[in-house]
Amino acid sequence: MLKLKPSIDDLTKSAVRSILKNKSRTFLTSLGIIIGVSSVILLVSIGNGLKSYVAGQFESLGSNLLFVMPGTIMQNGPNGSSSIVKFNEKDVSNLEKIKNAVVLPMVETRGKVKYLKTEEKTAILFVTNNYGKNMNSLPSPGNGRWFTASEENQKAKVAIIGPELKTKLFGNSDFLNKKINYSGTTFKIIGMLDSKGRGIGGQSSDNALYIPLTVGFVIANSHDIQSIVLKADKKEEIEIVKKEAKEIMGKNYKKEDSFTVADQSQILSSINTVLNTLTIALSGIAAISLIVGGIGIMNIMLVTVNERTREIGLRKAIGAYPRAILLQFLIEAIILSCLGGGIGIILGSLGALGIDKIFPAKVTINSVLLAFGVSTAVGIIFGVAPARKASKLSPIDALRYE
Amino acid sequence: MIKSSSKKIKKPLLELRNVVKTYTLGGVKFNALDGVCCKIFDGEFVAITGASGSGKSTLMHIIGLLDVPTSGQVILEGNNIANLSENQLAQIRNQTLGFVFQQFNLLPKTPAIENVILPLLYSDVPNSHHYKIGLEMLKKVELSDKIQNTPGQLSGGQQQRVAIARALVNNPKIILADEPTGNLDSKSGKEIMDLFHYLNKKEGRTIVFVTHDLNLAKQAQRIIIIKDGKIVGEEKC
Numbered sequence: 001m002l003k004l005k006p007s008i009d010d011l012t013k014s015a016v017r018s019i020l021k022n023k024s025r026t027f028l029t030s031l032g033i034i035i036g037v038s039s040v041i042l043l044v045s046i047g048n049g050l051k052s053y054v055a056g057q058f059e060s061l062g063s064n065l066l067f068v069m070p071g072t073i074m075q076n077g078p079n080g081s082s083s084i085v086k087f088n089e090k091d092v093s094n095l096e097k098i099k100n101a102v103v104l105p106m107v108e109t110r111g112k113v114k115y116l117k118t119e120e121k122t123a124i125l126f127v128t129n130n131y132g133k134n135m136n137s138l139p140s141p142g143n144g145r146w147f148t149a150s151e152e153n154q155k156a157k158v159a160i161i162g163p164e165l166k167t168k169l170f171g172n173s174d175f176l177n178k179k180i181n182y183s184g185t186t187f188k189i190i191g192m193l194d195s196k197g198r199g200i201g202g203q204s205s206d207n208a209l210y211i212p213l214t215v216g217f218v219i220a221n222s223h224d225i226q227s228i229v230l231k232a233d234k235k236e237e238i239e240i241v242k243k244e245a246k247e248i249m250g251k252n253y254k255k256e257d258s259f260t261v262a263d264q265s266q267i268l269s270s271i272n273t274v275l276n277t278l279t280i281a282l283s284g285i286a287a288i289s290l291i292v293g294g295i296g297i298m299n300i301m302l303v304t305v306n307e308r309t310r311e312i313g314l315r316k317a318i319g320a321y322p323r324a325i326l327l328q329f330l331i332e333a334i335i336l337s338c339l340g341g342g343i344g345i346i347l348g349s350l351g352a353l354g355i356d357k358i359f360p361a362k363v364t365i366n367s368v369l370l371a372f373g374v375s376t377a378v379g380i381i382f383g384v385a386p387a388r389k390a391s392k393l394s395p396i397d398a399l400r401y402e
Numbered sequence: 403m404i405k406s407s408s409k410k411i412k413k414p415l416l417e418l419r420n421v422v423k424t425y426t427l428g429g430v431k432f433n434a435l436d437g438v439c440c441k442i443f444d445g446e447f448v449a450i451t452g453a454s455g456s457g458k459s460t461l462m463h464i465i466g467l468l469d470v471p472t473s474g475q476v477i478l479e480g481n482n483i484a485n486l487s488e489n490q491l492a493q494i495r496n497q498t499l500g501f502v503f504q505q506f507n508l509l510p511k512t513p514a515i516e517n518v519i520l521p522l523l524y525s526d527v528p529n530s531h532h533y534k535i536g537l538e539m540l541k542k543v544e545l546s547d548k549i550q551n552t553p554g555q556l557s558g559g560q561q562q563r564v565a566i567a568r569a570l571v572n573n574p575k576i577i578l579a580d581e582p583t584g585n586l587d588s589k590s591g592k593e594i595m596d597l598f599h600y601l602n603k604k605e606g607r608t609i610v611f612v613t614h615d616l617n618l619a620k621q622a623q624r625i626i627i628i629k630d631g632k633i634v635g636e637e638k639c
Binding site: 316 | 509
């Protein structure tokens with residue numbers, strides 16, 4: 001039996017020398033892998049960040065809330081069917097019969113708010129007096145106050161402003177008791193909410209104006225209520241409240257699909273369905289970048305195959321056995337791919353951290369493994385396959401390869 | 403006659419029996435080698451010569467185990483190489499043969515010393531000895547001042563001497579050279595030929611070289627003339 005030299009150690013040294021000697025080839029090969037790995041990590045992290053952000057937002061609201069909405073969850077919103085039911089004050093007073101829950105009816109819309117010459121488009125929420133206390137929305141001391149029950153009953157034209165909208169309209173100047181205009185009506189600012197953090201795409205409770213529901217009825221010239229939030233006194237009672245709410249609403253709305261009583265987990269799961277679709281779409285984009293990166297790697301490997309084939313011919317002519325050649329090229333491809341993959345992981349993670357400052361992004365171990373695995377596999381396969389082919393040629397054919 | 407009969411007692415170092423090498427070019431088959439028989443004995447200095455396209459390089463590649471014949475046998479030190487495994491062939495190329503190419507075939511961007519010790523990577527020589535042996539070989543070809551120069555920083559003659567040092571590094575019995583002076587000016591060419599004479603006379607190595615230049619071939623002890631894939635001068639089966 002022949003003693004097969006050189007050892008893995010010697011081959012590794014030889015591979016490292018070859019990598020260092022061919023700097024431009026090393027750079028271009030790694031670049032393909034770097035781009036593939038970092039773009040996949042970035043894209044998947046944005047998708048996942050979005051998902052966990054939404055989940056987090058819902059959890060922060062507290063889990064003892066129920067949402068009574070017209071239609072089913074998925075058809076809710078401006079594009080819902082026209083046959084959608086509308087709730088009214090009678091539904092609210094019916095629901096108020098539930099003992100261990102607070103009823104918070106509301107109407108949400110978007111509109112322009114004007115202060116002096118500044119005009120801003122914002123979310124407008126028509127809510128009741130007990131919304132402030134129950135939805136954790138009372139202004140902090142020094143920032144004014146929430147509106148009172150008597151103000152609500154008297155249809156007082158008062159408004160509480162979200163901190164972001166306040167900055168847009170007033171900058172740093174005083175806002176309390178200033179007059180703003182919405183839909184042709186003048187409102188007095190009586191308070192500002194605490195910041196609850198920026199939402200996705202600017203939609204958040206920070207960029208909103210809160211007006212008594214009674215005033216809303218006057219402005220809209222309608223007593224329709226868009227949705228009703230039920231806040232159970234205790235988390236454990238949420239199932240009882242849900243059952244009672246369904247019974248009460250079911251008496252007035254007989255059609256099965258006409259209303260929904262959902263808790264947060266239901267809403268969360270329906271949102272997650274949407275987000276999962278988004279993740280699949282992002283994965284598609286990631287797969288495309290992996291393919292593009294892979295083609296980059298493949299190209300540079302194929303471009304250098306002539307040079308490499310001649311090198312293999314020479315090595316064979318001076319006594320290298322086929323396995324030594326394959327091993328050396330394999331080690332070279334592994335080093336290059338891991339180097340590029342490592343840099344790609346670092347760049348992708350740093351990029352995700354950077355994006356996280358303006359948009360939620362979260363690096364996941366799965367995306368790192370996927371990107372690293374696929375890129376290094378492509379690098380290794382296309383690094384070794386030509387070497388494998390060349391090592392099977394006779395030395396002279398390999399030396400003459402063109 | 404007396405001389406040749408005395409050599410028959412001695413076993414040849416290398417023997418070719420009826421070697422045929424067929425190439426297919428554009429669907430047409432032609433024999434680059436058409437039944438070549440020859441023997442090369444230990445310590446000989448042999449020139450193979452012939453016109454361009456006569457098959458002399460093909461013959462050299464088969465002798466050097468860089469190519470396999472279509473039919474016929476190659477017997478090296480009594481072993482039919484057709485019976486040897488790929489790994490055993492590699493070991494012979496590494497230990498027994500030293501091949502010198504017309505185009506030098508040095509690794510680009512690689513210092514002379516590393517080019518010289520490349521065959522040692524595939525030998526049993528411990529790593530700690532590589533540099534010392536490499537240096538010794540470069541001294542022998544009078545390039546001890548150029549050990550760190552890459553091929554691009556060396557002249558053609560110097561590159562060929564690095565290639566010869568590489569061929570010598572495993573102390574082979576046979577040096578095979580395919581047009582070793584073909585890419586060199588006459589002065590460098592003479593230096594290379596002088597080196598071969600030295601290796602043959604002082605170190606007793608068998609030298610086989612290919613040349614199209616008859617004047618160069620005349621420096622050898624024996625000339626094999628090849629024409630259209632057949633040996634026409636010297637030996638016959």
